[in-house]
Amino acid sequence: MTTVTLRNLRKKFDDVVAVDGIDLDVEDGEFLVIVGPSGCGKSTTLRLLAGLESATDGRIEMDGRDVTAVEPKDRNVAMVFQNYALYPHMTGRRNITFGMKSSGDFGDEEIERRVAEAADTLDIADLLDRKPEAMSGGERQRVALGRAIVRDPDAFLMDEPLSNLDAKLRIEMRAELARLHSTLGTTTVYVTHDQTEAMTLGERVVVMNDGGIMQVDEPQRLYDFPANRFVAEFIGDPAMNMIPVDVEDGRAVHDAFEIPLPLADAGDPVAADRNGVGEESLDDGRRAVLGVRPEDFRLPDPRTDDGLPRIDATVNVREPLGDSLLLHCSIGDASCNVQAAPRTDVGAGETVSVTYDPARLHLFDAETGEAFYHSEAHVSEAERPVPASVE
Template identity: 60%
Template sequence: MSDIHIDGLTKEFDDVTAVDDISFDVDSGEFLVLVGPSGCGKSTTLRMIAGLEDITSGELRIGERRVNELAPKERNIAMVFQNYALYPHMTSAENMKFGMKSVSDYTSEEINERVRKAADILDIPELLDRKPSELSGGERQRVAIGRAIVREPDVFLLDEPLSNLDAKLRVQMRAELLQLHRELDATTVYVTHDQTEAMTLGDRVAVLNDGQIEQVDPPQMLYDFPDTRFVAEFIGSPAMNIVPIDLAFGDGAVAHHESFELSLPNPELFTERPDSAYFGVRPEDVSLVDNVAGDPETFEAEVSVTEPLGESLLVHCLLGGDELHVKAEARTELDAGDTVELCVDEERLHVFDDAGDAIYHSSPRGETVSDAAETQVEP
């Protein structure tokens, strides 16, 4: 295992900057996920770590070695690709051992033993004599992962390895990847556009946007304390509600919207105090007043659409010219045009400035945010 140190990494293609001066570290044995929309630079970053793309500027170190100019085979990394990259004329065993002799001094017997061990770990020993055309998508992906395992690399790199699988198999493979990571305790960098994969797999998650890193944090910290509006809206489904507000500061802080007025707790947590900003609250942190005890601040909204999700009801509400999503209890009877009275969990409120940076979270960053206010009934 080795750690990875990235300092000011930049990749330019002619006049396009795909990765723009990014810096982060991956600890030895850590599972770091790079997530972001298409074109954000996550796969390009992975390919620079692998040595498949030249680095325009910056420094990349794996362990104690600067590897900027080293060829891929000299970096002791193994990569798993989205399209599996298996040779169709070779069996699974031949695919797994392909190239081993060119990058190591292992004998054929030692390589065969590694293949057998990897197959046992992945539960595919019966597939070793089959060719890719005889395998399902999930089985092909296991063979591709096995090819990486047999090399016992310092770093595993995975580029959207589950994107070609159906939804049910993706869930199964996520669990298997987590189990595999625990068994191997390997330094891993994983690229995905799927924020659910990122949240469930990563020890930490790096959110990229337009070639730059928005935030690197453990998954729950990203969710509870997004550094930017982009992270707030990208992480979580449905996305965080964001509406424009005016702010008034006196003895406290008050958010004014055309459809509501809310007192914001812990005003000392504001890092700046603009006259206008954007208010953020997640759909599960907005409740129908009928489901909440006590005497919270409330406001009214008009129901426009309801979406039954099984475990909950997603309610689209109109707040003047803006829309607010609310996760209500399953089987709540609401129709378009109904007026509902709402309140918010004051422990989970956020404010972003015009540039999209977070300037306020209603709970101190780094402290555990409770699953719900003590008085709130979970939906």
């Protein structure tokens, strides 16, 4: 296991800055996921870690050793690629062991022992004598993982290894990767564009955009306390609703509604720590964007939502999802998604009354997109409504 440190790491291709001076610390034995849209710099960052790209500026350290200019073969990392990178004319065993003697001091007995251990860990003993053409996508990915494991690396680097699999197999392989990390405990940096993979696999998640790091945090904190509008919209499916508002007298004001913004007592250190901002951020006249996730908008339940403002919304499209019903609505001039119980009897063109969870409101600066308010920091457990039952 090893720690990985990036300091002011930068990579420029001609006139394109792919990685723009990022700082990052990966802890010993951590499973860290880097997520972001295509072109955000996440795969380039991984290739810089592997030594497959040279840094334009900055420093890469592994266990305190500067490896910025060290050749890939001397970094003792193992990379798992999106396309498996298996030799089609070789068996699973030969693909796993290929290059081991030239890249390290491995004898025949040691190689066989490592292959047997990897095959047992990944349950691929019956694949060792098959060629890739006789394997499914998931089996090929397991063999590719076996090739990485037998080298006993200081760190695993994984570049979207599940993106070529179908949806059902991706779910199975996510669980397999989590189990594998629990067994081996090897420091892992995993790159993906899929925020579901990021949230389910990562002990911490790095959200990147335009070559920079937007936020690094535990998955649930990314979801609950996004640092900016980009993170708020990228993490979560369906995406968070964004509605332009003005902050006036402690309320979020829109042409179609006014929502009170809960505030903690002045000087509350717990709220200040959780929210990261002070009450002065709610200055009157401030232009902002109100963020509310679809599951935090809801059709009112008189048993639990008494006293909360009602907002009129026109249903444009209903989207049954089996376990829920997603309503695409208009609230004044704003488009919003509302998640309802799956058998809710409402159709397109109808006007419905919508309310919200007062502990799940977010405000972002209208110009910079930076978050300056999360209501969860100011709402006590006693003040939170009990969620309405789902049919």
